Amino acid sequence: xxxxxxxxxxxxxxxxxxxxxxxxxxxxxxxxxxxxxxxxxxxxxxxxxxxxxxxxxxxxxxxxxxxxxxxxxxxxxxxxxxxxxxxxxxxxxxxxxxxxxxxxxxxxxxxxxxxxxxxxxxxxxxxxxxxxxxxxxxxxxxxxxxxxxxxxxxxxxxxxxxxxxxxxxxxxxxxxxxxxxxxxxxxxxxxxxxxxxxxxxxxxxxxxxxxxxxxxxxxxxxxxxxxxxxxxxxxxxxxxxxxxxxxxxxxxxxxxxxxxxxxxxxxxxxxxx
Amino acid sequence: xxxxxxxxxxxxxxxxxxxxxxxxxxxxxxxxxxxxxxxxxxxxxxxxxxxxxxxxxxxxxxxxxxxxxxxxxxxxxxxxxxxxxxxxxxxxxxxxxxxxxxxxxxxxxxxxxxxxxxxxxxxxxxxxxxxxxxxxxxxxxxxxxxxxxxxxxxxxxxxxxxxxxxxxxxxxxxxxxxxxxxxxxxxxxxxxxxxxxxxxxxxxxxxxxxxxxxxxxxxxxxxxxxxxxxxxxxxxxxxxxxxxxxxxxxxxxxxxxxxxxxxxxxxxxxxxxxxxxxxxxxxxxxxxxxxxxxxxxxxxxxxxxxxxxxxxxxxxxxxxx
Numbered sequence: 001x002x003x004x005x006x007x008x009x010x011x012x013x014x015x016x017x018x019x020x021x022x023x024x025x026x027x028x029x030x031x032x033x034x035x036x037x038x039x040x041x042x043x044x045x046x047x048x049x050x051x052x053x054x055x056x057x058x059x060x061x062x063x064x065x066x067x068x069x070x071x072x073x074x075x076x077x078x079x080x081x082x083x084x085x086x087x088x089x090x091x092x093x094x095x096x097x098x099x100x101x102x103x104x105x106x107x108x109x110x111x112x113x114x115x116x117x118x119x120x121x122x123x124x125x126x127x128x129x130x131x132x133x134x135x136x137x138x139x140x141x142x143x144x145x146x147x148x149x150x151x152x153x154x155x156x157x158x159x160x161x162x163x164x165x166x167x168x169x170x171x172x173x174x175x176x177x178x179x180x181x182x183x184x185x186x187x188x189x190x191x192x193x194x195x196x197x198x199x200x201x202x203x204x205x206x207x208x209x210x211x212x213x214x215x216x217x218x219x220x221x222x223x224x225x226x227x228x229x230x231x232x233x234x235x236x237x238x239x240x241x242x243x244x245x246x247x248x249x250x251x252x253x254x255x256x257x258x259x260x261x262x263x264x265x266x267x268x269x270x271x272x273x
Numbered sequence: 274x275x276x277x278x279x280x281x282x283x284x285x286x287x288x289x290x291x292x293x294x295x296x297x298x299x300x301x302x303x304x305x306x307x308x309x310x311x312x313x314x315x316x317x318x319x320x321x322x323x324x325x326x327x328x329x330x331x332x333x334x335x336x337x338x339x340x341x342x343x344x345x346x347x348x349x350x351x352x353x354x355x356x357x358x359x360x361x362x363x364x365x366x367x368x369x370x371x372x373x374x375x376x377x378x379x380x381x382x383x384x385x386x387x388x389x390x391x392x393x394x395x396x397x398x399x400x401x402x403x404x405x406x407x408x409x410x411x412x413x414x415x416x417x418x419x420x421x422x423x424x425x426x427x428x429x430x431x432x433x434x435x436x437x438x439x440x441x442x443x444x445x446x447x448x449x450x451x452x453x454x455x456x457x458x459x460x461x462x463x464x465x466x467x468x469x470x471x472x473x474x475x476x477x478x479x480x481x482x483x484x485x486x487x488x489x490x491x492x493x494x495x496x497x498x499x500x501x502x503x504x505x506x507x508x509x510x511x512x513x514x515x516x517x518x519x520x521x522x523x524x525x526x527x528x529x530x531x532x533x534x535x536x537x538x539x540x541x542x543x544x545x546x547x548x549x550x551x552x553x554x555x556x557x558x559x560x561x562x563x564x565x566x567x568x569x570x571x572x573x574x575x576x577x578x579x580x581x582x583x584x585x586x587x588x589x590x591x592x593x594x
Contacts, residue, residue, distance in 0.1 A: 020388020028376045092374065100372025103336060105361045105432070106389045 017106040021114035025088065029118040035084050039119070043075035044126045048133055060139045062223035063231055068139075069148065070192060070218045072130045074211060077155040078187055080126070081119040085163035086180055088115040090170045099270045116160045123156060144241040147221030151214045154252045158210050159183075161259030168266035187211040192219055196230075213251035220244055283350075285436055285467045286312040286335055291344035293330050304330035306491035307344070312469060317462055319478035320471045321571075322488035323579045328471040329369055329440055331488070335469060336366050336438050348436070362391040365434030367425050369441050369471075375414030379405060379424050382413055383431055390432035399427040402457055404450075418445040426454065430461075437461065439470040443477060455480055475571045485571070487578045494578045499571060506569035506577070508543035510550065511535055512561040520553045522546040535563070543568065 029035055051060070051068040092098050092115065101111045135141060142148055162183050170179040188194065190212030195203050206212055207228070216227035224235035226244040236244065293305035304327045312318045320328045333339040334346060337353030337360060346353065353360045373382055383396035400406045403423040408416065413424060422445055429437060442458075443451045451474075458468065458481055472478055478485050479499055487495040487502070495502050507524065514536045519526050524540035540546045547566050554561050567573075 015388070015391050017389040020385050023388070024374065024377060024381060024385040027381055028374060031376050095374060096368070096370055096372035097374050100368060100428075101389075103338065103364075103366035103368065104386065104389050105358075105391060107358075110389075 015105075018110045018113060018117075021101070021106060021110060022117035025114050026118050026121075028088070029084065032087075035087060039080045039084060039122045040126070042079045043072055043123070044129055046075060047071040047130055051134060051139075052137075060134070060137070062140045062143075062235070063225070065134055065139045065142075066219045066222040066225070067193070068130070068134055069222055070215050072126065073152060073155060073214055073218060074187065074191060076123040076126055076152075077159045077211070077214070078184055080122050081116070081156055082159040082163050082166075082183060082187075083176070083180060084119045084122075085116050085160050086166050086170060087173045087176050088118075089164060089167045090176055091173050093167065093269065094172050094271055096270075102269060112164065116156075116163075119160075120156055123152070127152060142222045143224040143236065144221045144238050147217045147241060147245065151217035151221070151248075154256070155210070155214045158252065158255050158259050159187075161256070161263045162210075165259060165262035165266050168268055190215055192216075207247065208251050208254070210251065210255040213248035213255070216248040217245065220248075283314075284311040284347075285314050285316075285349060286310060286469070287345075287347050288335070289345040291331070291334060291346055292342050293327075293334055293339060294342040303342075304491055305334065305341075308493055310486075310493075312467060314467055315462070315465045316483045317458070317468045317470070317481050319482035319485045320469065320488060321475070321478055321485060321575060322471075326488040327491040328488055330491075332438055332440055332469065332471065336364065337361070362432065363435045365429035365432055365437045367429040367437075367439045367442055369444075371421060371425060373413045373421065373424060373428070376412060378410050378412055379416070379427075380409040382424060383427060386428045386431050392433050393431050394433050396431065399430045402430060402460075403427045404453055419447055419450050422446060423450065423454070426457075435466060437466055437468045437470075439468060441471055441473065443472065443474065451477070475575060479571055487575055489578050489581060494581070495574060502574055503569045503571060506574050507539040507541050508566070508568050509537055509539055509573065510543070510547055510564075510566045511537040512564040515559055515561065517557070517559070520550065522549055 029039075047068045050071065051064065054064055089098070089112070098111060102108070166176075166179055166183060170176050186209050188211070189198070189206045190209040192215045195206045195212060195215075198206055207216075219225045220227065220236070220241050224237065224241060225231070225233055226236060227247055288308055288310040291305055291308040291310075292303065295302045295304060306327075308331060310318075320331065322328050330339075334341050335348065335353065337348070337357045340354050348360050349363060351360050377385065379400070380396055383399060387393040387396060396409075397406065400409055403426055405420065405423055405427065408420060413421060416424065422442070426439075426442060429439070439458075443454050446454060455477070458470075462468065462481075468481075470478075470481070482499070484496070484498055485502055486493045512535070514528060514534050519536065522538060522540065523542045523546050524538045526536055526538055528536045538546065538550075543566060550561075
């Protein structure tokens with residue numbers, strides 16, 4: 001018994017804090033029925049259902065595919081990434097897990113990245129499934145897929161940071177249903193078809209919300225529609241799409257900075273203060 | 274990459290003038306008010322004190338979880354906060370209150386911890402040490418409070434630490450588990466693990482610690498071995514008040530302190546005074562009912578330290594009546 005600690009039994013073992021922490025987060029994600037439902041049925045089922053209902057027997061159009069992809073993105077980023085990180089980080093804090101982990105060898109970055117991993121994995125899996133179903137059933141291929149992939153990646157980062165900031169004012173997982181509302185509403189307003197029906201002055205503001213940038217990049221990348229262009233505008237080619245990325249990229253940059261500042265200023269490791 | 278820390282001779286922890294202040298301005302509160310400590314390799318050091326004495330605040334500093342507002346601090350010769358990447362692999366920390374995910378099983382929890390450690394042993398090895406092997410596949414949330422405490426201890430041990438911080442390690446444990454934990458800590462001590470522990474159980478400090486410190490209001494009020502701490506303290510003789518004038522002995526008589534209708538004498542000459550008292554009683558044919566004679570104990574020292582703010586000049590030692 002005493003010899004057990006004297007000689008390290010560590011042969012062949014490498015240290016992988018993030019992998020170990022992320023694995024634990026996966027296990028807990030899997031046991032949370034609410035997150036599991038919100039993470040699969042919503043982002044994957046809803047866009048596909050509407051896609052196949054809307055297309056009927058006709059051949060799918062680029063705009064229809066763009067709307068499907070945008071819908072997937074809004075569900076994946078809000079209900080999978082934002083909400084799961086918010087709920088998981090809040091639960092870990094109220095259980096004292098964050099504070100406890102900080103007593104170990106993991107870095108702060110590893111501790112905070114781990115709860116984001118299940119959402120990222122589920123989002124990527126959902127993206128593959130939705131893209132496979134849409135393009136596999138004859139949906140027109142995107143004009144510039146790079147923009148769409150970039151939009152999703154940037155969205156994952158921004159909404160993870162916003163979740164960390166929001167968790168500062170969230171007492172427990174139930175309270176997250178309320179505290180998540182501001183970010184949810186601000187993000188929904190950024191959807192292209194909502195901005196189209198807003199009064200001009202509001203639409204001008206809505207153009208600079210985080211999800212508006214992602215929506216613009218998806219429409220641009222899938223259908224070649226410039227930001228703000230009406231649904232029936234002339235479509236751009238691959239090279240021309242890069243020229244229209246100014247506003248969405250600026251928006252994403254601004255929100256990344258805002259989210260980092262808010263997360264840094266507000267985030268707490270411990271409920272006691 | 275920084276290399277492994279050399280486990281040189283000399284103190285594992287050394288602190289001088291350590292202070293910790295919460296808040297700023299008028300609402301500032303100083304929880305740790307100038308602490309000097311040297312904890313040697315292989316030593317078990319107990320930190321006692323009433324609630325709010327500053328034990329956990331001090332531990333936070335030693336563990337590198339908080340930055341001192343003033344003072345010098347070195348753990349393995351390094352700054353435990355700034356150099357935590359080098360210090361932490363040598364440390365095991367058990368906080369006062371849990372911090373384990375309720376939804377994971379015991380084994381999953383330990384595997385998670387194991388993955389974060391530089392030099393871990395196996396989950397089974399630590400489960401055996403805390404006697405929880407048969408509970409390995411139970412959710413942590415379904416365990417009793419005492420079992421959760423033992424999982425917490427197992428997490429602190431899985432990295433095979435050379436320095437262990439234990440904040441009330443046996444609170445919530447049944448007597449049998451407490452004894453089992455004591456035996457485990459004793460084994461670790463024999464392996465040369467240095468330990469800093471806080472506890473509310475004075476018998477725990479007496480049983481485990483090489484040196485004991487009693488904190489009061491952010492300062493160390495007593496520090497030394499059990500013998501040193503207790504040595505300077507008076508013994509006590511007490512019995513039911515016989516209602517007659519009491520003899521003059523080496524200490525002062527007090528009444529009511531040890532209970533209603535009780536009188537007590539604090540003395541540094543227990544045997545002489547007891548002998549004189551019994552002779553005095555025999556001469557008068559008095560039966561001293563409820564007679565007790567007690568050597569000073571850690572408890573009596575602790576209570577004296579803890580009562581300092583209520584009765585500032587409470588030390589009627591030695592002055593013969």
